[in-house]
Amino acid sequence: MFNPLDKILVNPIRLMITSVLVKVESCDFNFLKQLTQTTQGNLSVQLKKLKESGYISIDKSFEKNYPKTNCKITKAGIKAFEDHFENLKKYQNLNLK
């Protein structure tokens, strides 16, 4: 029985962000930008989509007059990531047969 892959997590940038956030407690915007090697605008769009899906929470603050964005994964995000990963493994096993 194969479930369709999560449309939100199929996007490589969003998948990378979620993968990192599953492992860490919190992560800032600059680290995610460095990790995903994408533009500031694109990263903002992907973070917004993840937030709208309820997969992550975003905390915005100011530090020495500079905006600071901190991201955390939600319970729904962890569940979605785990399901997505299980489905990926099932599809991979199918391809190997």
Added chain:
Amino acid sequence: MKDQIQLINDAINKTKENLKESSFNFIFWGLLIAILSFFHYSFPEIVQKHVYSTMLYWVLIPVLGMITTILYNVKKQKKVGYETYISRALKIIWGVFNISWIVLIFVSLEKKINPTESILFLLGVMILITGLLIRFKPFSFGGVSVVTCSILCVYTPNNSWLLLNGIAAILGLLVPGIALYYRKSNV
């Protein structure tokens, strides 16, 4: 599918637990407490010159040390850009210790008793928890050594508790800190 799994693997591998940089805290405190203890033991006439000089010596210098380590850790956190579950747990453990240590000093001053045994016992427990959490035996052994020193302190006459305090700092903080710095693999 394979690409997606590879992507997850690559992303997760970029957030390694970097405990090597945390070793600074343990080396710093190990050295500071050992130096303070041995100096006090060798020159009690300087440290105990006035009624409040001992208190200032044992409170003011460690508080300055606390400020130094807090600033170092905040700077380190900003540089790394993420916080792992272990680093958050360690931050909470040592934050609680910092508050408890000040409370113990206050209570001991009110009751006019030596706070060394209680502080060492608490420190030993915190080091032991750290060792078990990061799965690093030198810290677990260090924690047990510090707890042992706290018990020995009860039976130590005069100013000899200062020697035990210095030894506990070396065994519980300095040696595990150096071992952590030279540790090859991270958690």
